[in-house]
Amino acid sequence: MNIVDIILDKRYGRELSDEQIAFFVNGVTNKTIPDYQISALLMAIVLNGMNEREMTTLTISMADSGIKNDLSYVGGIAVDKHSTGGVGDKITPIVLPLCRTFGVNSVKLSGRGLGFTGGTVDKFASITGFNIDVPKEDFPRLVNDVGMVISGQTPDLAPADKVLYALRDVTGTVDSIPLIASSIMSKKIAGGAGAIVLDVTCGSGAFMKEVDRAKELAVAMIKIGNLARRRTVAVITDMDQPLGLTCGNIIEMHEVYEVLNGRGTSDVIEVASNIGAWMVKLAGKNGALEGESLVNECKARIMDGRVLNEYIKLIKSQGGVIGSNGEPVYQDECNMVYEVKASQTGYIGAIAADVIGHASVQLGSGRIKKDDEIDFGAGISFEKKRGDAVIEGETICKLYLGSKTKLVDKTETIKRVEQMVLSAYKISSSKPDEVCAVIDILGV
Ligand code: URA
Numbered sequence: 001m002n003i004v005d006i007i008l009d010k011r012y013g014r015e016l017s018d019e020q021i022a023f024f025v026n027g028v029t030n031k032t033i034p035d036y037q038i039s040a041l042l043m044a045i046v047l048n049g050m051n052e053r054e055m056t057t058l059t060i061s062m063a064d065s066g067i068k069n070d071l072s073y074v075g076g077i078a079v080d081k082h083s084t085g086g087v088g089d090k091i092t093p094i095v096l097p098l099c100r101t102f103g104v105n106s107v108k109l110s111g112r113g114l115g116f117t118g119g120t121v122d123k124f125a126s127i128t129g130f131n132i133d134v135p136k137e138d139f140p141r142l143v144n145d146v147g148m149v150i151s152g153q154t155p156d157l158a159p160a161d162k163v164l165y166a167l168r169d170v171t172g173t174v175d176s177i178p179l180i181a182s183s184i185m186s187k188k189i190a191g192g193a194g195a196i197v198l199d200v201t202c203g204s205g206a207f208m209k210e211v212d213r214a215k216e217l218a219v220a221m222i223k224i225g226n227l228a229r230r231r232t233v234a235v236i237t238d239m240d241q242p243l244g245l246t247c248g249n250i251i252e253m254h255e256v257y258e259v260l261n262g263r264g265t266s267d268v269i270e271v272a273s274n275i276g277a278w279m280v281k282l283a284g285k286n287g288a289l290e291g292e293s294l295v296n297e298c299k300a301r302i303m304d305g306r307v308l309n310e311y312i313k314l315i316k317s318q319g320g321v322i323g324s325n326g327e328p329v330y331q332d333e334c335n336m337v338y339e340v341k342a343s344q345t346g347y348i349g350a351i352a353a354d355v356i357g358h359a360s361v362q363l364g365s366g367r368i369k370k371d372d373e374i375d376f377g378a379g380i381s382f383e384k385k386r387g388d389a390v391i392e393g394e395t396i397c398k399l400y401l402g403s404k405t406k407l408v409d410k411t412e413t414i415k416r417v418e419q420m421v422l423s424a425y426k427i428s429s430s431k432p433d434e435v436c437a438v439i440d441i442l443g444v
Contacts, residue, residue, distance in 0.1 A: 060228060098307045343422055
């Protein structure tokens with residue numbers, strides 16, 4: 001078999017055989033195919049697509065390219081969740097303990113933030129003492145003790161995806177449904193998931209800007225999941241404005257604490273309850289509760305302190321420090337340094353979540369390069385969200401920096417971020433239509 005023929009087949013729109021796809025993934029993993037040929041095939045896939053069988057074979061070959069986790073110690077069906085990315089996405093720290101209240105154990109391998117979307121691992125790392133690099137040998141003990149473990153992803157999981165993702169990032173080949181779907185699903189399958197709940201985000205802060213495209217991606221992942229015998233459900237969620245009231249690391253973990261004390265915003269509660277309900281259902285731990293009543297039970301548990309109890313157990317089990325007020329202690333402070341004021345009177349029509357995400361990264365909350373150090377205290381809080389009325393000069397956002405900020409040009413950066421935030425907020429003369437945080441649920 002030869003890689004040039006495979007590239008030509010895809011270039012002319014022909015279906016690739018299972019053997020051709022396996023040959024390609026092997027060559028990627030063993031580094032016997034050079035980057036330029038890998039990139040050429042990636043571009044041909046972007047342009048000519050892949051059918052369900054090709055996507056599934058690509059996914060399974062990528063999942064098989066490294067070690068596969070055996071999560072049998074979790075007990076029952078190991079349900080995993082995955083978000084296709086967003087700004088202000090603080091759902092994982094809520095749903096893991098939520099699922100635990102129903103007796104569902106979880107092993108969650110999460111990513112660090114890169115680009116404008118935040119990483120769950122960085123958010124947990126902002127808690128003093130919290131260990132996010134848990135050795136695999138300790139997973140069963142933690143699951144046995146508290147029913148949950150969260151850790152950074154290890155490089156031996158789907159290594160072919162690491163090579164492909166790095167090349168896609170620099171060859172204009174990220175935005176492709178077969179490539180995104182196989183990248184995500186290969187990691188879930190290699191991670192040991194028996195069932196998968198996908199949070200497929202949609203809007204300015206997501207890969208998929210339109211609902212139809214988000215649904216197309218969701219359907220592709222559901223088909224792959226089902227062909228790979230993993231029951232898969234996709235919750236399509238709104239990312240046309242940041243989720244909740246904050247983006248950053250400490251500031252988002254503080255918001256999680258607020259949510260679990262009954263002070264959360266409806267969008268966060270809605271998304272977390274729907275994702276959690278489906279995880280509980282796929283794990284078979286929903287008892288007599290179904291549909292709306294299961295979602296409502298999830299909401300009640302988030303609001304009444306039951307999820308908070310489990311959350312605190314999770315934090316303590318991985319070394320996190322809890323203060324005398326019951327809240328986790330964070331690695332730094334969030335110092336409010338600037339209030340961004342509305343430039344006109346009207347209603348908030350939209351908040352470009354991607355621009356907000358980039359603005360937060362400029363303050364230091366995320367990485368521009370892989371090895372950048374994060375300022376855990378940096379971030380943005382939203383005083384006004386879509387649909388809110390605003391008067392010219394009123395505060396729409398607050399900007400925060402940690403006490404260990406590395407910014408050398410603080411004033412300049414804050415001015416630049418102010419302009420970015422102002423450009424992200426679209427103020428209109430009429431109140432926009434309401435958009436539900438959960439747009440649709442597929443694969444049920
Ligand atoms: N997340 C992934 O893991 N892979 C993609 O291709 C896109 C989002």
